[in-house]
Amino acid sequence: MSNSTVFFKNKPRISSTFTIAGPKEGASSFGKHFHQLMADDRFGEDTFEKAECKMFSTCIEKTIESSGKKTSDINAMISGDLLNQIISASFAARDFEFPYIGIYNACSTFSEALALSAVLVDGGYMKNVVAVTGSHFATAERQYRYPLELGSTRPPQSQWTVTGAGGALISDKGNFPVIVSATFGKVVDYGITDANNMGAAMAPAACDTLVKLLKETKTTPKDYDLILSGDLGALGSRLLKKLMSDKGFDIKNHTDCGEMIYNIEEEEYQGGSGAGCSAVVFGSYIYKKLLKKEIKRMILMATGALLSSISTQQGESIPGICHAVVIES
Amino acid sequence: MWNIVFMYLKAFIVGGLICTIAQILINTTKLTSGRILVVFMLAGVLLQSFGVYEYLIDFAGAGATVPISGFGYLLAQGAINGAKNGLYGAITGGLKAASAGITAAVVFSFLVALIFKPKSKIH
Amino acid sequence: MTKYKDANFNQDYINYVKKIAPKTNEARSLWHAFLVGGFICVIGQFIRYFLLYAFGLYGDELAGATSMILIFLGCLLTGFGVYDNIGHIAGGGSIVPITGFANSVCSPAMEFKSEGFVYGLAAKMFVVAGPIIVYGISASVLTGLIYFIIGLFTA
Numbered sequence: 001m002s003n004s005t006v007f008f009k010n011k012p013r014i015s016s017t018f019t020i021a022g023p024k025e026g027a028s029s030f031g032k033h034f035h036q037l038m039a040d041d042r043f044g045e046d047t048f049e050k051a052e053c054k055m056f057s058t059c060i061e062k063t064i065e066s067s068g069k070k071t072s073d074i075n076a077m078i079s080g081d082l083l084n085q086i087i088s089a090s091f092a093a094r095d096f097e098f099p100y101i102g103i104y105n106a107c108s109t110f111s112e113a114l115a116l117s118a119v120l121v122d123g124g125y126m127k128n129v130v131a132v133t134g135s136h137f138a139t140a141e142r143q144y145r146y147p148l149e150l151g152s153t154r155p156p157q158s159q160w161t162v163t164g165a166g167g168a169l170i171s172d173k174g175n176f177p178v179i180v181s182a183t184f185g186k187v188v189d190y191g192i193t194d195a196n197n198m199g200a201a202m203a204p205a206a207c208d209t210l211v212k213l214l215k216e217t218k219t220t221p222k223d224y225d226l227i228l229s230g231d232l233g234a235l236g237s238r239l240l241k242k243l244m245s246d247k248g249f250d251i252k253n254h255t256d257c258g259e260m261i262y263n264i265e266e267e268e269y270q271g272g273s274g275a276g277c278s279a280v281v282f283g284s285y286i287y288k289k290l291l292k293k294e295i296k297r298m299i300l301m302a303t304g305a306l307l308s309s310i311s312t313q314q315g316e317s318i319p320g321i322c323h324a325v326v327i328e329s
Numbered sequence: 330m331w332n333i334v335f336m337y338l339k340a341f342i343v344g345g346l347i348c349t350i351a352q353i354l355i356n357t358t359k360l361t362s363g364r365i366l367v368v369f370m371l372a373g374v375l376l377q378s379f380g381v382y383e384y385l386i387d388f389a390g391a392g393a394t395v396p397i398s399g400f401g402y403l404l405a406q407g408a409i410n411g412a413k414n415g416l417y418g419a420i421t422g423g424l425k426a427a428s429a430g431i432t433a434a435v436v437f438s439f440l441v442a443l444i445f446k447p448k449s450k451i452h
Numbered sequence: 453m454t455k456y457k458d459a460n461f462n463q464d465y466i467n468y469v470k471k472i473a474p475k476t477n478e479a480r481s482l483w484h485a486f487l488v489g490g491f492i493c494v495i496g497q498f499i500r501y502f503l504l505y506a507f508g509l510y511g512d513e514l515a516g517a518t519s520m521i522l523i524f525l526g527c528l529l530t531g532f533g534v535y536d537n538i539g540h541i542a543g544g545g546s547i548v549p550i551t552g553f554a555n556s557v558c559s560p561a562m563e564f565k566s567e568g569f570v571y572g573l574a575a576k577m578f579v580v581a582g583p584i585i586v587y588g589i590s591a592s593v594l595t596g597l598i599y600f601i602i603g604l605f606t607a
Contacts, residue, residue, distance in 0.1 A: 024451045041449035047566040137450065147563035148447040149530050150580060151539020151546050151555050152362045153355060153481075156474040191461035192469065194359070200469040204462070235473060242468070269474070317461070333501065340497040341490035344549070348489025349482050351544030356476045362539075362547045362556065363580045369548055370584050374591040378598070391496030394515055395522065396489070396548045397584070403515070404588050408596030412603055419600040423592025429516030430523060430550065431585065434557045435577070437527040442561035442573050448533035 004209075005183045005216040012121035013176040014114075014290075014327070015128075015169050016067035017283035020059050022137065022163030025272075025280065028262045033284035034164070035062065041138055041163060048138035049087065055165045056081070056092030060132050063167035067128075074098045074169075075126035078116050080109040082135045082161075082275050083143060089132070106304030107202075107231050108185070109133045110166065110279040111323040114300070115182035117170035118325065127172050134165025135274030144195070144309055158196040159233045159258060159273035166279025168287075177290040181217060181326045185209035187306065189319040195312045199236020199258075199270055202303035205320030206232060207243035209301060213324050214249065221251045225295045228286065230278035230302030230322075231258035233270030257281035257302075278302040290329045297328045336390055343385065343392030366397050373401020378409070403427045481543055488538065488545030496522055496549075519550050526554030531562065556580040 019034045026037035036058070043051040056079065064071055076099040079089035086102050093100035105112045113131035120126045138148060140161040146152055170179070188205040206229055214220060221227060232240055237256045244251050257278045258271035282300055289295045301324035307316070351369060354360050360368070373396075376382040382402040385393040393399055404423040411422020424431075499518045503509045509517055529535040535555045539546045546552050557577055564576035578585065 023449065027451070049566075138447070141450075142563055146362075146580065147559040148450055149533060149536050149555070149559035149562055150362065151530075151536045151542075151552065151559075153540060153543040155359065156476055189456065189460060190465045191457070191463070192466060196359075197469070197473065200473070204465065238472065239469065243465075317457075337494055337497055340493045344493025344496075345486040345490025345545075348542075348545040348548045349486045351489075351548045352482050352485035353544075355544055355547075356478060356481060362552070363583055365544065365547055366553060366556065366581070367583045367587050370588050371591055374588065374595060378595040389493075391500050391518070392490075392493045394518070395493045395496035395550055397550060397553055398548075400519075400550060400553065400584075401588060401591070404592035405595045408592040409599050412596045412599035416597075416600055419596030420593050422596055424589055426512070427588065427592075430519045430553075433520040433523040434527075434554055434581070437524050437554065438558040438561045438577060439573070441527045441531040441558050442565050442577075445531035445533075445562055446565070447559075447562050450536070 003216055004185070004212050005181055006119060007181045008118055008122040008179060010122045010124065010172065011178045012118040012170050012172065013174060013178045014287065015171040015174045015176045016063055017166065017168045017287045018059055018063040018066055019166045019280040019283040020055055020164060021280050025162060025164055025261060030261050030285070034280060035284065048136055049083070052081065052083070052088040052134065052136035052139050053091045055134055055136070056088050056132060057095045059134065059165040059167045060092060060096065060130055063130055063132065063169050067169045067171070069128060069169070071096060071098065074128045074130055076101055076120065077130040077132060078103060078113045079132040080104045080113065080275065081133060082106065082140050088134065105321050105323065106306050107273055107275050107277060108302040108304030108321050108323050109275045110282070111230065111300055111302035111325055114168060114170070114179065114325050115184065115323055118179040118182055121170050121172050129170045130167055131170060132165060132167040133275040133279045135161050135163070135276035137161045137163045140274060154269065155196045156269050157194070157199070157235055159198060159231065159270045160262065161274040162261060162272040162277040162280065164276040164280040166276060166283035168283060177287070177327050177329045179325050180328050183209055183213040183216065183324040185322040185324070187319045187321050189317050191317045193315065193317050195307060195318065197235070198273060198305040198318065199233040200239055201305045201318035202232055202320040202322065203236045203239035203243060205322040206240050206301060206303045207247070209322040209324050210244065210299070211247055211249070213299065213326070217326065221249055221253060224253060224297050224299055226298040227251055227254040228282070228298060228300050229254065229256045231271070231273040232256045232303055233258045233273065235270045290327065293329045295329060297326070300325050300327060339389045340392035343389035344395055347396045347398060369396065369398045370401040373398030374405040377402045377405035400427060400430055403430070484541055485543050485545035488542035489549060492546070492549040492551055522550050523554040526551030527558040530555045530558040553581060553584065
């Protein structure tokens with residue numbers, strides 16, 4: 001079996017982050033950690049898609065700005081979102097002079113972008129790479145579900161797409177949290193068909209990647225201060241714990257970004273989801289903890305459900321994916 | 330006077346019960362709103378094609394006409410009445426009877442969509 | 453190569469997920485559906501009486517005018533962004549009444565206006581409610597034909 005884990009020798013590091021989030025995210029108890037909040041979902045634009053795009057370009061600009069670098073120092077950006085043909089990321093990239101590498105792995109796009117940026121920087125090919133991902137509730141809702149104003153009920157196992165974008169600048173120099181390894185996941189599908197229950201569809205992929213990571217880095221869950229999954233939600237997290245304990249691992253130090261981001265009440269049911277979910281949670285609260293060295297070593301593993309509205313209508317099951325990076329402060 | 334009060338009560342209970350059946354279907358089968366509407370509309374067509382739904386309307390008034398099954402009743406009853414006048418009536422009668430509802434839905438939706446934009450959602 | 457499905461689908465896992473997945477609060481959702489659905493029908497009954505006594509409408513005209521007013525109200529509440537909030541609470545109680553039909557026509561029209569008036573607003577108007585028209589008209593034609601054929605034999 002070939003290894004899925006890439007070990008970095010030259011310490012690619014996260015030299016700055018920036019997060020921007022919507023009004024709902026801002027109103028939750030987690031809201032105070034974000035760098036910037038949008039007053040409303042439209043962000044001054046006339047459509048939600050344009051708002052999402054503006055969210056991306058603001059995020060890219062501010063990520064670079066807060067690192068003290070200039071846009072001319074940036075070698076490339078790696079970016080993706082949830083919309084068809086990843087238009088938000090691509091259209092935001094129009095505003096910048098550096099090369100754009102567009103990627104899509106649903107909600108796991110953020111850790112995928114971090115991993116690929118680290119690969120480029122570690123290999124010495126590039127010095128500064130921006131990784132940005134995001135999602136928008138209104139645009140995702142209409143692509144995957146129903147019109148906003150349709151009076152339908154949300155089933156209790158559903159999650160709420162996060163409106164927000166998070167960016168991270170991966171650089172070759174400076175005293176910052178270091179990405180030490182990346183584990184690329186394989187697609188895992190246990191046959192879940194309910195598009196409202198993405199946590200259940202993604203948990204097996206998360207388990208697969210986490211087991212592989214622990215094996216290949218020769219570590220145990222105890223070696224980490226935090227195992228942070230992307231957007232499994234409350235139900236998905238419970239399933240991951242169960243799957244891991246079936247394999248003999250006890251992951252007490254596991255937390256989920258989707259569970260953290262909202263005060264889980266009636267409306268969000270299982271918590272947040274979307275490519276923006278892990279990006280805004282990691283880029284704000286978690287990154288600050290890394291800088292203060294309150295977290296010394298952690299796993300960030302964003303999970304993705306690789307479905308489309310067409311595959312769901314054709315009755316296909318939902319394949320899951322999970323990419324993980326190990327970060328040390 | 331008591332007649333009218335009693336009629337409101339019957340409308341409330343029958344209409345409420347029809348919606349409760351829909352909610353049972355939603356809870357147990359994960360049917361989405363589009364499918365629920367089709368199922369209830371077809372139920373109305375079927376019941377009226379056996380001549381049953383009109384008794385429910387006589388009993389409960391708006392309690393039976395307001396739910397989408399009442400729309401199915403209109404379609405079926407229109408076709409049945411049309412069939413008495415020949416093949417042409419059998420084919421066109423249903424839509425003719427339902428034309429008020431469909432026209433209103435199209436025109437009002439068009440006007441509303443011209444004026445309003447979807448709101449930001451936090452629930 | 454074996455098919456992915458046969459090799460990897462995990463029925464035990466699917467059953468486990470079903471077991472622990474949270475359920476809708478059955479009693480409360482039914483109660484809400486009953487209350488809201490009943491209330492909308494009471495409004496319908498009020499409009500009926502109003503049209504009957506104030507304008508002397510009766511029969512098909514009364515039924516048609518009543519549903520037109522309800523559809524207008526459904527569209528308007530959708531426009532103000534209120535109807536979907538009612539829907540989150542009431543579920544079936546706001547989907548099944550004719551106002552729910554209006555909501556299902558109006559909400560995509562509003563939503564897709566951003567893609568233009570022809571291919572957006574107008575073309576997408578029936579993405580949710582289209583099936584009702586398709587199956588409704590088809591079923592009514594079927595009913596009409598059956599009655600017509602029966603009529604040929606009984607006349």
